[in-house]
Amino acid sequence: MSSEQPRQQIYDSTAPSTDTRDSRIGEGADDRFNSKLREAFGSTPFILTKFDKFMNWVRGNSMFMLQFGIACCSIEMMHTYAIKHDLDRFGAGVPRASPRQADVMIVPGTIVSKFGPRMKRVYDQMPEPKFVVGMGSCTISGGPFQEGYNVVKGAEEIIPIDIHVPGCPPRPEALVYGIAKLQERIRNGESTPVVVKPYELEEFGDLPKDELVQKLADDIDEEDLVMRYNWADSP
Amino acid sequence: MSTGLEREPSVEVTEGDLEALIGDRALARDDHLNAPGFVIRPDDVQDVLTDLRDEAGFDHLANLTAQQYPDRYESIYHLRKYADPTQEVSIVVPTTTDEPVSQTAEPVFRTADWHEREAFDLVGIDYEGHPDPRRILLPETWQGHPLSEGYDQEKPQLVTLTEHANPVQPDHHDDESDTMFLNIGPHHPATHGVLHIETVLDGETVVDVDPDIGYLHRCEEQMCQNGTYRHQIMPYPDRWDYVSAGLLNEWAYARTAEDLADIDVPEYAQVIRTMGAELCRIASHMLALATFALDVYGDFTAIFQYGMRDREVVQDILEDLTGQRLMFNYFRLGGVAWDLPEPREEFIEKTRDFLDGLPAKVDEYHDLLTANEIFQIRTHDTGILEPEVAKQYGCTGPVARGSGIDYDIRRDDPYGYYDNLEWDVVTEDGCDNYSRVLVRMQEVEESAKIIEQCLDLLEDWPEDERTVQSNVPRTLKPDADTEIYRSVEGAKGELGIYIRADGTDKPGRFKIRSPCFHNLSALPELSEGEYVPDLIASLGSLDIVLGEVDR
Ligand code: SF4
Numbered sequence: 001m002s003s004e005q006p007r008q009q010i011y012d013s014t015a016p017s018t019d020t021r022d023s024r025i026g027e028g029a030d031d032r033f034n035s036k037l038r039e040a041f042g043s044t045p046f047i048l049t050k051f052d053k054f055m056n057w058v059r060g061n062s063m064f065m066l067q068f069g070i071a072c073c074s075i076e077m078m079h080t081y082a083i084k085h086d087l088d089r090f091g092a093g094v095p096r097a098s099p100r101q102a103d104v105m106i107v108p109g110t111i112v113s114k115f116g117p118r119m120k121r122v123y124d125q126m127p128e129p130k131f132v133v134g135m136g137s138c139t140i141s142g143g144p145f146q147e148g149y150n151v152v153k154g155a156e157e158i159i160p161i162d163i164h165v166p167g168c169p170p171r172p173e174a175l176v177y178g179i180a181k182l183q184e185r186i187r188n189g190e191s192t193p194v195v196v197k198p199y200e201l202e203e204f205g206d207l208p209k210d211e212l213v214q215k216l217a218d219d220i221d222e223e224d225l226v227m228r229y230n231w232a233d234s235p
Numbered sequence: 236m237s238t239g240l241e242r243e244p245s246v247e248v249t250e251g252d253l254e255a256l257i258g259d260r261a262l263a264r265d266d267h268l269n270a271p272g273f274v275i276r277p278d279d280v281q282d283v284l285t286d287l288r289d290e291a292g293f294d295h296l297a298n299l300t301a302q303q304y305p306d307r308y309e310s311i312y313h314l315r316k317y318a319d320p321t322q323e324v325s326i327v328v329p330t331t332t333d334e335p336v337s338q339t340a341e342p343v344f345r346t347a348d349w350h351e352r353e354a355f356d357l358v359g360i361d362y363e364g365h366p367d368p369r370r371i372l373l374p375e376t377w378q379g380h381p382l383s384e385g386y387d388q389e390k391p392q393l394v395t396l397t398e399h400a401n402p403v404q405p406d407h408h409d410d411e412s413d414t415m416f417l418n419i420g421p422h423h424p425a426t427h428g429v430l431h432i433e434t435v436l437d438g439e440t441v442v443d444v445d446p447d448i449g450y451l452h453r454c455e456e457q458m459c460q461n462g463t464y465r466h467q468i469m470p471y472p473d474r475w476d477y478v479s480a481g482l483l484n485e486w487a488y489a490r491t492a493e494d495l496a497d498i499d500v501p502e503y504a505q506v507i508r509t510m511g512a513e514l515c516r517i518a519s520h521m522l523a524l525a526t527f528a529l530d531v532y533g534d535f536t537a538i539f540q541y542g543m544r545d546r547e548v549v550q551d552i553l554e555d556l557t558g559q560r561l562m563f564n565y566f567r568l569g570g571v572a573w574d575l576p577e578p579r580e581e582f583i584e585k586t587r588d589f590l591d592g593l594p595a596k597v598d599e600y601h602d603l604l605t606a607n608e609i610f611q612i613r614t615h616d617t618g619i620l621e622p623e624v625a626k627q628y629g630c631t632g633p634v635a636r637g638s639g640i641d642y643d644i645r646r647d648d649p650y651g652y653y654d655n656l657e658w659d660v661v662t663e664d665g666c667d668n669y670s671r672v673l674v675r676m677q678e679v680e681e682s683a684k685i686i687e688q689c690l691d692l693l694e695d696w697p698e699d700e701r702t703v704q705s706n707v708p709r710t711l712k713p714d715a716d717t718e719i720y721r722s723v724e725g726a727k728g729e730l731g732i733y734i735r736a737d738g739t740d741k742p743g744r745f746k747i748r749s750p751c752f753h754n755l756s757a758l759p760e761l762s763e764g765e766y767v768p769d770l771i772a773s774l775g776s777l778d779i780v781l782g783e784v785d786r
Pocket of ligand 1: 136138144167168169
């Protein structure tokens with residue numbers, strides 16, 4: 001920004017900078033770090049940068065985790081919360097039972113077709129800004145169950161993931177490390193563009209009328225939300 | 236130790252008696268390695284099963300396997316006796332490929348309800364007269380039956396996200412009373428994973444409960460059918476009951492495959508297996524206790540953390556032994572992967588230290604938990620499961636033993652080294668949530684006794700006789716059409732596996748009999764008519780693991 005005309009910038013539209021961002025990371029990608037304040041005031045006045053920095057620091061140091069158990073990895077996740085590893089030491093150990101109070105979701109396990117839409121719903125219920133840690137090989141690729149007829153080939157097919165912690169299951173130390181990395185990124189204000197995301201919740205009526213949709217037409221209402229799994233296109 | 240129901244001496248039923256009993260309803264014989272098998276017509280199912288239950292005492296429908304052959308479908312009912320599980324019989328019901336319809340066994344054994352739903356869901360056999368013919372593991376809108384022949388896994392599928400309807404509203408709705416539908420789960424802290432319970436309440440009272448499972452159906456059976464016997468299957472059992480019960484599950488596979496392929500296990504390896512398995516049982520029961528406290532009083536601070544503390548110690552020991560904290564993959568067909576870690580003395584001493592500290596810890600749990608008045612009020616006389624009902628649902632493990640059913644595979648159908656050791660089967664006859672907790676706590680002490688004796692044996696074992704594995708051929712190809720069902724006492728109960736060999740190095744059919752599946756199916760019996768909080772307590776006391784329920 002040129003320093004000659006700072007005032008105008010504050011009232012001007014943010015469209016130019018949004019456009020660059022969109023062209024860089026793709027349209028509709030998350031703008032978790034571009035706060036409402038920045039939308040309102042325009043970009044980069046000194047105060048707001050400092051404020052953003054401060055906010056990021058705060059966010060990184062007080063993370064509320066969603067209490068979310070799926071499969072085997074959740075046992076190691078419990079151990080990470082509990083004594084000995086005690087995730088709370090890192091300012092990230094308050095498990096919240098409701099997604100509305102959480103900012104980080106650790107996805108600890110295999111996601112199968114029936115659970116996909118539910119997990120998407122839980123993710124959508126979390127307030128912005130929100131972050132996701134994928135725990136275990138299952139959230140990366142489906143892990144040992146990758147070839148199963150019912151297994152989603154990685155959590156990233158459904159929700160965006162910020163940090164992947166590989167392992168089957170990862171040791172608690174590995175999860176702690178992953179979360180520390182996430183905190184570091186949050187403190188630095190980095191955001192992750194969404195990589196793969198083919199499965200969305202859609203209204204049944206909006207789907208193209210192919211063979212499968214016609215077959216189910218009697219059973220499902222037009223307005224019902226559905227998730228369509230195209231297994232053949234999965235990685 | 237309470238004696239529970241007296242064990243009735245079970246009369247040995249010979250094959251001759253069975254033949255006479257089934258008579259000319261038997262079309263042919265189809266013997267399995269573990270039991271005589273009789274082929275019957277699809278419309279004789281209830282008849283034959285009733286006779287076997289009432290006349291011959293086969294009161295335990297351990298498992299139902301469904302499978303498809305190129306020319307027919309087949310349902311196999313594996314029956315055994317609670318009084319003596321070594322007495323077994325298999326009833327084989329073939330149906331044609333064009334019209335796979337078979338009579339339901341639900342009126343004879345309640346547990347057939349869920350089993351037949353699963354058989355319909357995965358294999359595609361219809362059961363005539365079934366009270367509730369819905370899918371159970373896969374979503375309602377699924378197309379095709381994944382374990383049937385010619386299923387195309389690449390086809391797209393649709394899954395809906397809709398509200399659930401209140402199933403009893405039409406008959407419970409008038410001016411005075413109204414019911415409320417409550418979804419518990421699939422994402423809920425009290426469901427121990429991703430279980431969905433459709434509950435209908437009338438005020439505070441539960442009038443209808445329907446556990447909706449399948450949110451963790453990871454195709455375990457398919458995975459095992461795609462793996463080779465020798466090495467590729469063993470990692471999967473760890474992931475059925477993943478609450479550190481890995482070695483117990485691995486043993487289920489090891490036992491079945493070893494019996495199928497006729498493999499010997501050196502005695503030394505059996506002792507190590509026994510010790511490892513009991514360590515797993517302790518870890519698993521500790522978690523059951525910890526999460527139960529969490530469910531009943533939301534106690535995240537004391538008991539939960541205590542339980543975790545003790546589990547950490549056990550996991551450390553198991554890590555020393557197997558190299559992993561949770562997914563051990565330590566058993567091999569014909570033995571275990573390696574010997575105790577060096578230096579041996581240190582490992583043995585570390586384990587001894589843990590065992591020495593255990594009684595004090597158990598006392599502490601008793602002080603905090605079972606002697607606590609609030610806990611007693613919450614659990615005493617709630618979640619009643621009568622022994623007869625438990626048997627109908629095929630309940631096993633601590634759940635059955637908490638209802639006074641004296642049934643433990645380790646003693647009744649011995650394997651490993653259990654036979655040569657001194658220990659007791661724990662039963663309690665309170666039939667309520669409290670008894671189930673007590674059973675688990677006492678089992679921890681019994682397991683400690685077993686480990687203690689194993690350690691003594693291992694310590695003095697002559698150095699040149701420490702064979703950990705017998706010679707096993709590199710590829711195993713059991714003869715085609717040998718079938719076997721074998722079970723072990725897992726942390727949650729009778730964990731069984733049915734394998735049909737098809738002459739290749741992979742199983743033709745691999746079916747898992749999960750104790751949690753049976754125990755969970757009894758939940759409506761425990762909770763209908765009680766208050767909502769008691770439903771949560773009952774669910775906690777069943778100690779289910781969704782990985783094993785859904786497989
Ligand atoms: S990554 Fe491994 S341990 Fe984790 S959920 Fe998947 S199978 Fe279980």
